């Protein structure tokens with residue numbers, strides 16, 4: 001089995017995430033993609049509570065048979081380091097080949113991640129292209145090891161989605177309809193200085 005782990009804060013999940021996961025599944029012949037919601041990302045502070053972010057991931061992934069919303073980081077205390085997540089994934093799917101998927105921007109500071117070299121022995125590290133970011137400035141040690149997937153560019157970010165909500169603008173077509181309704185229902189991201 002080939003298992004993709006797509007990590008993010010998903011604050012909120014948007015169509016850029018879904019396209020990145022779908023393209024990765026297709027191009028790497030993955031049997032499943034687990035969307036791993038970061039509980040406490042070490043480098044940033046999410047706006048919405050972890051359980052809300054996870055529920056939005058559930059809503060966004062429920063209709064795609066390849067996609068699963070994972071609690072691999074939510075159910076553990078302490079900060080979410082990728083290397084720990086991969087070790088847990090290895091225990092859960094001992095026979096599987098693991099692929100860790102993120103956008104190209106995530107690798108800018110890969111050298112500062114916890115146990116960077118161990119990451120590459122646990123999983124194939126995959127970077128999907130993202131408008132405005134390239135991997136050419138990455139340390140050659142990592143650049144040689146990261147698999148780059150060129151995908152159609154969707155210039156959308158969670159930051160932009162939050163900004164639009166705070167400014168009273170539409171987020172239609174930037175997030176799945178169910179996620180849009182969830183955000184309205186729970187009145188998330190309305191305060192401007194949270195964006």
Ligand code: ATP
Nearest residue numbers: 008009010016020102103106130154156157158159
């Ligand atoms: P924020 O603006 O809050 O940082 P984000 O849109 O970058 O949100 P994250 O949850 O930080 O979303 O991203 C999770 C993963 O998805 C990251 O690896 C990121 O690079 C990738 N990603 C996010 N948006 C896109 C996109 N439009 N195209 C390709 N990859 C993306």
Ligand code: MG
Nearest residue numbers: 009105157158
């Ligand atoms: Mg981001």
